[in-house]
Amino acid sequence: xxxxxEQELAEAIxxxxxxxxxRGGGTRDIGxxxxxxxxxxxxxxxxxxxxxxxxxxxxxxxxxxxxxxxLAGEGQRLAFEPMDHRVMxxxxxxxxxxxxxxxxxxxxRRIQAGAARDFAIGxxxxxxxxxxxxxxxxxxxxxxxxxxxxxxxxxxxxxxxxTEVSLKVLAMPExxxxxxxxxxxxxxxxxxxxxxxxxxxxxTGAAHLDPGVAGPESETRVRxxxxxxxxxxxxxxxxxxxxxGWEVLRGDESAAxxxxxxxxxxxxxxxxxxxxxxxxxxxxxxxxxxxQAGLGHAALYDWGGGLMWIAPDPEHDDGGAEAIRAQIAxxxxxxxxxxxPADLRARxxxxxxxxxxxxxxxxxxxxxxxxxxxxxPGLMG
Amino acid sequence: xxxxxxRADILTGRARIVERxxxxxxxxxxxxxxxxxxxxxxxxxxxxxxxxxxxxxxxxTAEVSAVxxxxxxxxVPVVPRGSGTSLSGGALPTADSVLLGVARLNGVLEVDYxxxxxxxxAGRTNLSVTGxxxxxxFFYAPxxxxxxxxxxxxxxxxNSGGAHCLKYGVTTNNLLGVTMVMAxxxxxxxxxxxxxxxxxxxxxxxxxxxxxxxxxxEATLRILAKPEGARPVLVGxxxxxxxxxxxxxxxxxxxxxxxxxxxxxxxxxAAEAHVAAGYPDCEALLIIEVEGSAGEIDDQLGRIIAIAxxxxxxxxxxxxxxxxxxxxxxxxxxxxxxxxxxxxYMCLDGTIPVSELPFVLRRIGxxxxxxxLDVGNVFHAGDGNMHPLILYDANKPGDLEKAEALGAxxxxxxxxxxGCLTGEHGVGVEKxxxxxxxxxxxxxxxxMQVKDVFDPQWxxxxxxxxxxxVSAGRRS
Numbered sequence: 001x002x003x004x005x006e007q008e009l010a011e012a013i014x015x016x017x018x019x020x021x022x023r024g025g026g027t028r029d030i031g032x033x034x035x036x037x038x039x040x041x042x043x044x045x046x047x048x049x050x051x052x053x054x055x056x057x058x059x060x061x062x063x064x065x066x067x068x069x070x071l072a073g074e075g076q077r078l079a080f081e082p083m084d085h086r087v088m089x090x091x092x093x094x095x096x097x098x099x100x101x102x103x104x105x106x107x108x109r110r111i112q113a114g115a116a117r118d119f120a121i122g123x124x125x126x127x128x129x130x131x132x133x134x135x136x137x138x139x140x141x142x143x144x145x146x147x148x149x150x151x152x153x154x155x156x157x158x159x160x161x162x163t164e165v166s167l168k169v170l171a172m173p174e175x176x177x178x179x180x181x182x183x184x185x186x187x188x189x190x191x192x193x194x195x196x197x198x199x200x201x202x203x204t205g206a207a208h209l210d211p212g213v214a215g216p217e218s219e220t221r222v223r224x225x226x227x228x229x230x231x232x233x234x235x236x237x238x239x240x241x242x243x244x245g246w247e248v249l250r251g252d253e254s255a256a257x258x259x260x261x262x263x264x265x266x267x268x269x270x271x272x273x274x275x276x277x278x279x280x281x282x283x284x285x286x287x288x289x290x291x292q293a294g295l296g297h298a299a300l301y302d303w304g305g306g307l308m309w310i311a312p313d314p315e316h317d318d319g320g321a322e323a324i325r326a327q328i329a330x331x332x333x334x335x336x337x338x339x340x341p342a343d344l345r346a347r348x349x350x351x352x353x354x355x356x357x358x359x360x361x362x363x364x365x366x367x368x369x370x371x372x373x374x375x376x377p378g379l380m381g
Numbered sequence: 382x383x384x385x386x387x388r389a390d391i392l393t394g395r396a397r398i399v400e401r402x403x404x405x406x407x408x409x410x411x412x413x414x415x416x417x418x419x420x421x422x423x424x425x426x427x428x429x430x431x432x433x434x435x436x437x438x439x440x441x442t443a444e445v446s447a448v449x450x451x452x453x454x455x456x457v458p459v460v461p462r463g464s465g466t467s468l469s470g471g472a473l474p475t476a477d478s479v480l481l482g483v484a485r486l487n488g489v490l491e492v493d494y495x496x497x498x499x500x501x502x503a504g505r506t507n508l509s510v511t512g513x514x515x516x517x518x519f520f521y522a523p524x525x526x527x528x529x530x531x532x533x534x535x536x537x538x539x540n541s542g543g544a545h546c547l548k549y550g551v552t553t554n555n556l557l558g559v560t561m562v563m564a565x566x567x568x569x570x571x572x573x574x575x576x577x578x579x580x581x582x583x584x585x586x587x588x589x590x591x592x593x594x595x596x597x598x599e600a601t602l603r604i605l606a607k608p609e610g611a612r613p614v615l616v617g618x619x620x621x622x623x624x625x626x627x628x629x630x631x632x633x634x635x636x637x638x639x640x641x642x643x644x645x646x647x648x649x650x651a652a653e654a655h656v657a658a659g660y661p662d663c664e665a666l667l668i669i670e671v672e673g674s675a676g677e678i679d680d681q682l683g684r685i686i687a688i689a690x691x692x693x694x695x696x697x698x699x700x701x702x703x704x705x706x707x708x709x710x711x712x713x714x715x716x717x718x719x720x721x722x723x724x725x726y727m728c729l730d731g732t733i734p735v736s737e738l739p740f741v742l743r744r745i746g747x748x749x750x751x752x753x754l755d756v757g758n759v760f761h762a763g764d765g766n767m768h769p770l771i772l773y774d775a776n777k778p779g780d781l782e783k784a785e786a787l788g789a790x791x792x793x794x795x796x797x798x799x800g801c802l803t804g805e806h807g808v809g810v811e812k813x814x815x816x817x818x819x820x821x822x823x824x825x826x827x828x829m830q831v832k833d834v835f836d837p838q839w840x841x842x843x844x845x846x847x848x849x850x851v852s853a854g855r856r857s
Binding site: 052053117142170227306307358365368369 | 804823833835
């Protein structure tokens, strides 16, 4: 069903007899396979853009590319650097802003600027009962009632269908540069990233790539952005204190490195890919333990090590779920099976299974927002 | 402002409830003496007062859990309190409530520089979180004006901001995890040392929920490396409109100062009379602060000054030393106190789109004239979070009510231009009844359904946030 207005959406949901599969641009086929009628959202267009107020209000179906082009025209951008899942998942279509927010999609700059959820300052959505709801607004500071915008961000269309989002935007920096070291093992690489992130030099990207991921040797990368003189100053300071002997790449060369990290491009051919959000310093030990468990994997570490992308040997019957979830149990955080054949996703928990009170709260919220269970049922488990 | 009638059945059970709480907590943790309870009869919104039935000061998560278990069984309302600095009446008790103070929960549990977080007990004051890490070059970014006194628990409840949130965000952007006691006493862990949620973002929901979803006892907070330095420039203008335009131009130029603060003539004069900060006597004043190394600061301030000069400022004063920086900030930081020297005041907290600044300032002046009350404006201009200060005389009959009515009109104005009722102080009791100006019936209903999930009996801070009439059925 193709939906072109909020009112139409509310009516469709109110009158629904069966479940819906909520789709933005269709580029993020993630989660448990959902059985239901496809609900395709066509509401598109920028409703308000005030560069001087750093705010953008946009219909949920607006293509991300259109938004980025308009922002670039004013020297601004979405600072949370949303990942383009098409690269890794091999999907087609145009990512929409609604999909980005619904999936809380961020990139390398998340560690410094924040996640999609941090930039989402207002939303309109239709819940599972067909109620049209607004929450938040178009101002950056707002504690008027509960923050349902955060709840909607990352709820993957299971609580409601976004129709409009308000976002904070930021200025593009004058320039960027990346410091690169090669040949460090994960432990040393991530320790170097921690030192850089613990420095006053405002790092906006901190990644480590295992050998074989982006080249024969490992790569450890640190990004700096800002005014040209400031970037030069901070490169000098980092080279003096932490990154002695690291190669410096600038401008487009630097940007290409981070597009590769953002989109997890090295795992484009891997049939199974996991995403782990964990305490950064725990990741080398996690990787080692997974190796010992016979996962035969390669890892790409973003967010100073706190975001681990793992492509395990696809021979494992459970995609490595048991070994990976055991590590989460030991170290905290969460693991999501972002890429896998549908039959594997149907068999195992794609999102981190929840227990106790957290599980009960999540179930309770789903029940209130979607009492009939018709919005992406089962997608998050 | 009205509060619900205390429930007679609870008041008659007072002795039993106090007895049960005493039995569950260590000696001295339950206060029921009328004189001692006076401390807890109000928060920073001191115009409204009501002593609770009793106050409890638990010293651990387990003790908070024991209190909640008893209150849940008894159906007694619980009003959580951090340091009691709320400006919206978030910690205002009712006569039939148990006030739960977390001040004794003030320890540092873990400091982790490699992973850049600190785990603290939630009664710890905001400034002492930074105090625990600053010797190693780190700080906790959200900096509400009350940071010397206010507790992290209250910061989480109200999603507090501060002068520097233009660059660093507010509490929700710096909160990684909480340990929270649910209404029924169950202890739940949400988030941790990792980023973002693996399922629904419950942490984002809890932050800013004004103590209505649970009692936060521990918090994992992001800490950041301190910048090498920071320096402000002060710019005076003879028109608020031009000052507002200057703010827009700075932001549009892609410069991100850590703070852009605005003061109008009334607050400038009050601050001058109070601390003699040497401010120019002008219509509007901006304090713009940037961070970085000495060279980076010079570069950014140079660009800002060039923009400011294009707006015919009456004065530009760039700080050249720590002492000069302190002097520039002194008047701003003591502005509320300075206004308090003139008269009683009510501090509002609406946020507006920055582009509406000149219009809103003009309308506030007109509205004040209509009510015959002076309104001072001192606020975070970079993010549109206004703090109109309505001067009134608490001893003059009818003046408080007049100030309340003017306040409501100003907040409605903020909503009309696309803003909101409260940017960082919370709804509390103060803005409860005008929530309908911002939200429709379904918008409020779904928020109350969220509370139903966390607190089915509605015992946690029940008479706050939602208009009394709207929440009546759930509270009875």
